Amino acid sequence: MGVAREPDADGRAPGGTSTDRRQPSWAARVIRRTPLTIGLVLALLVVGASTGSLLAPASRQPWYPEIATGLPALAEGHWWSLFTAIFFLDRPIVYLVLLPLVVGGIGWGEWRFGSLRTAGIFIAGHLVGVLGGAGVLALVSRTGWPWAERLATELDVGPSCGALAVLVFAIATLPAPWRLRARIAVGTWAGVSLLYLGQLHDLEHAISVLVALLASGWLPAFRRPAGRPTQREWRLIGLAGLITVGAVQVFDLIVPFDGPLGSNDPTASLVDVAVDVVVILVIANGIRQGYRLAWLAAILLGAYNLAAAALGFAILPLLVDAGVLSGPGDVLGLLIAPTILWIGMMLLLIFGRGAWRVRLRASRRKLDAQPLTRQELIERLRRHGGDTISWMTSWDANTRIAAAGDGAIAYQAHAGVAIMLGDPIVPDGTRAQALSDFERIAQQAGLIPCVFSASGASAAARPAGWRSVIVAEDTIVDLPGLAFTGKAWGAVRTAMNRAAREGVEFRMVRLAEEPWNVLAQVRAISEQWTGDKGLPEMRFTLGTVEEALDPEVRVGIAVDGEGNLHGVTSWLPVYGPADPETGAAQVAGWTLDLMRRRDGGFGPVMEFLIAASAQHFSEEGYAFVSLSGAPLVRPEQADAGPVDLVLERIGGLIEPLYGFKSLHRFKQKFNPRHESLHLLYRDEGDLPRIGIALTRAYLPDASLRDLVASATAAGKER
Template structure:
């Protein structure tokens, strides 16, 4: 019997995985070598399964004041290759991979080796120096640590991690540094072991040096509303962690010794109260801000009362020493005091109303007519007319306008702001500030290149669609590239299919009935309601400002419909010398596309080509065939966010065929312009994804989405 042949498709994932692993190892040889050495030492000495601290030779490889006092300075080089206990490998190896590996990926092997070695030496010697100075005061904690020794590469890994974090963009850099500062502060003050002090020294030095080096130096300005809320949230989380330490974790650190006796119910109540207030602070709720002030004031009064009663409690014998409760009072009191000062200074960031119905943007609302007037004056992008649709909210931005929709606590700006030339940056900044004051997450969807270039500092952009534009001057369907279009036009002539460009609202009832019937038939085949937001329906096609192309046979039967939205350029001066301006339509954007089942085959090619010729003869500059959502240029570099969007596009492709539609439009030889999603940072993307789903499918129920997902899965499996 011959061995079965493995299909090539089964080998390819394995080969790709091996290639990626090989690439990672080539980029991080120092990290890989150190991990191998760490495990090899553990295997050779048996400390992979036995605690190192129990070995007779432990003091010969561990660092600390006793080792240095005996002249064992070589321990600075030996200690990183050992760990105290086998279980420590479970937490240490991810730290080494994340800290050293990330730094080596960003800085290279030699620089990472220098950072790691420097961090290890600074952490160990710095902690020893601090203990020598402080222990002379007789502080029990410091005296105890002067007798301790330690092993492990954690100082090196943490320092490398701090330097790698310095390369993060805002606001992730601030978030990571806050997390490190909280972790270091809590661990060294409460747990207070030798390695906690070493970590604190190493990471404090790493934060200082990485912030001082020109390569990592960033301008510091007044915190944004979001940063105020983030820092307030971090302080409350720290208080919550301290509460847990005080109530359930025994410790013997710099603040004293603690033997907790609290019940689980007490802990749960404290944590729940703080979590509720902290979540409100994160969202900028005014009521949460007031709650935090009240909670902080109560804790400060409680601490003050406790300090006042300490002498009496000692005198009566209730306490042997004030140190028994000192740790329970001092650190939370200091942190609450700092939080209260911070909240008072940053009070402007916490003005969001609790009731969603009362959250309005601090900007003047505009009527549809007012927005149209500004659009006619300043012009807009290829989808700007969609801002006149009913579902949008409209606000003023200086003399311009912005249209947006609010879903799932996200404000989605539709397209570009409608502003004078050069006003995009100010409009986007004003929109971001206004939405954040209302407790909403700002973003802009299907924005053009001008807006992408003018996005606020720190914002990200990702291509979410590709606009396809056909220039009309000199348009002629000649040459091989237009073969499919010519075929459709010629076939329409043979089958007596004619083209009509009309205003749908002016058509007789029998035409409107056919249009609605064709659209309802198309919608019913999808299994989901019609998509909205940047995709219009028959109701939008009834707008008197919109043109509609019809394909009609000799019997008056409709075979297809296309709707075209006006694209305004900046208004031009009148010729009469009055100084007044008049609106100027420069192009048209394709919106609604519907065809009758069983009708004329190439009806869409015929309708789009005939419409383009009609607009070309009328003297317009271009037609936009519109951008298919979740379609990016093939040559665009794909980052992690792009890859997620590609997977989402592939998921819904069987339902709406965006990629198929994009390929269809290539028959008209268009030029392409990217459309962007502008957003603050990756932390907003999950919420933005939910908001966009609701914007596109406002009438879809959870049952519709689940049944469609099942249908997609079965389609893919068949």
């Protein structure tokens, strides 16, 4: 009998057959990583079904005082209730509310921290909330406070305190700025619930959340560096504060409550609430965008509400003496709670006032930096060098400004977004400074900053907290020793040999210096190509014939013996790093831009033109040619995340019309090396607006109707 042998390290059996190493399914991974969450959910459902609390309130059962926690239970020595209360819920409706919190909060924490640490956080959060609530009530109920006296006699059940604590600790693992936003959201929810609803579980939740927020910011294992909020964060916090105040005032108007600030029947003035809500709706977007006028309106609205509250407090004794009110408690809660919120809102607006300086008129919202002419930008490019798309910053659609001293950057503003094109053109060592300055001045102008088609060096120098995602691959052919030999160059050799047989010759020219008949043919070919697409020519990182007429641009053309033009390619100069001796940059290579071919002409004209151009530049001593990056095409091996889905939707809209992916595959015939180009952005909240801005940048003259109609037509043809 043979002896069984272990498979090799690569997973193959000795005989060469592969062993079964299938990865566990997603469901199996979830079960393996979240046993605590699954166990708690099952326990809640089983206990609810077996005790009948799934269908009827547990608080009405005779055994409820034995398993529920609260000050009465602890006073009677029911210490076990601290643990039994976890597995019960008060009313059937609570299952619908609490189970998502258990799954989301505890499940997320368990996925991040593991079961043991999550169990520790859960138990600690539960005990802190329950014991803290009982301790607070034991102290304040003796003061005669009606709210505290009422809660001191109540009981509670459920795992919500522990689940909230785990959720807060999980939030601490989020990157900035989502961490701050989520903390504010949870803290605001807990605070408003305590002030307005004021039930026992609201008090316990507030204590558990407060302690968890403090602990997650203090414990070294969860601590994350956090500085002063940026301009953008002040604006978002201000927006959230206004929405919260407006929602609370509507709540005041329609919902009775009996909280720690007193009881309230819906007695608020409909007119006053309507005025506040309407003003908040009008200025909310302005607060988000940092408009100075919206900030002034918010300050005036806050001052009006605080003045009204002060007047209310002043006349309250008079109303009681006159018999209009039976006691101050009738409206005290209605006055105190909104006053606290408006005081907080006013402090926020005053301390963060520097975030609201954007002018209302769009014509005045330009970056506060020294403007540059096209020639000044080109001079700085020749001084410092640039990347393979830096020459595109000289095109007319871009706005050019000074950066990092004698450097430069170019951007386009669309849909409230400032899209910086390529790397900053700056001296060595100042790239990070230029990107930080661009972020600051764009935000001051009320624009969302981002950088499109940035190199890996710029991605590494991006401002703190920014994200980076690959949006294109630059395809580069190195020219020294270029020879079209070997199997990999077969398609290129075939095109060049066929051109020689059919009498199609290559010429490298400056298009502006060519006779009118050559230029007329170039325009005709380009117009024919554009007409077939049903949309205007794309812009931004794609040039047109007008850009090819630049005297600095080289143009390769394919002409037959009768003078007929079969195809045209344009090449943009690429300035390398500055020479340390002369202090000036020299043209190191060329970037492919315009590609047009005549219908019915020489078949492999593009292969022929690109290969002949590369050969021509190689003979002139240049280092490389870039076939440029196909926009919105990322490497296949790159992991796809949520950001990629947004960009793929944009690319999917344009792909049937312009064929970026097929163009990218075509360039592989020239055996290039690849360098990734990145989109740099602040966080995922900016992506929807950036997607709109990129679409407008590439198709500035196309209407939405044009896009939909052309994409539909192109999709039917495929």
